[in-house]
Amino acid sequence: MKKLLQKLYTYEELFIGYALVLIATVATIQVFMRYTLGIAYDWVDECSRYMCILITFVGAGVCARYGSHFCMDALLQYVPNRFKHLLKMLANLVSTLTLVVVCYYAWIQIEKLHRFGATTPSLGIPMYVPYLPLGIFTAVIAIQFFVKTVIHVNGFVQNTPYQNDQGVH
Template identity: 25%
Template sequence: MPEPAARQAKHSNTNALIRMLSLADRLIERVEKFILGGSVLFLTGLLTLHVLGRQLLDSGVTGQVELTQFSLVIMTFAGLGYAVRRARHIAMSAFYDQLRGWPRKALLVCICITSGTLMLFLAWHAWAYVDSIRAMNRTSSALSIPLWIPYLIAPIGFVLATIQYWLTALRNLTSDKLYRSFTELERYDEVPVDDSNQE
């Protein structure tokens, strides 16, 4: 096979892989949005009903504190993957911002692979914690909800963050451009400089 044809076939295979991963990524994003949006709406409705019940009927929603805690846990860990997908996570980038070209991309890939590995490590320990809670049959005090059910979101959230970090690394390895996440290009250099205050 001639060299240009081989390069074109490789490029076509890479594009097909990226399209397939993009489709899976969009499906996961919809699930995350549904969970996050549902949790926010549930928490808003719960607190509204609780306040109205206390004011009008002198009786709030039974188990309101537990349900609020569970909702916050679900929002926190379901939001992990979403934050990485949108590159909204905390980043200490003083050294990274000084780099340009391939050293910057190499460092970004290294950061993504390392961060993804750390998320997977945390997912493993979170799963061990959830499994120990399930084995002990621990339940919430007011509603007797098995605690492993709401806490199961912790290892799932860490795994989703792992996937997003590794997808970002893959995207940067297969593209000439620099990506902050699987779908978002690096845009730090596009911040406009205001010259009006300079003399």
């Protein structure tokens, strides 16, 4: 199971990199064609926008896994080891619960868009499709924060030394 997850994590990170390269390449071609040939495609802007949203949510999941999100940890320097775990546990639990609420409402919105049947202006795909990353990846990020919560609960209960998880790969 651990090998499968590691492979999935690698694919996530590769997807982000290749998607950014693809957006940059297509945007460069679009600019070249617009200013040299006078041809512009509307779908490029729309597709780039939706890809950036997808990259943002996939990247947020990666950041949650590595503990790379912005956090205020000045208080952690001044509390005993055991309470560091308690504070991180509470912060991760609040993040998990917040993301569960966002995920719930995202799926309600996706279902409404699916039922309504609208399509995107240029690409002509169903409007709920660009919203799917919001529903899927808020769930993934919530799971990542919940895993961090469990790790810090164990650290608190067992009184293990606190290790900062930021930037750990």
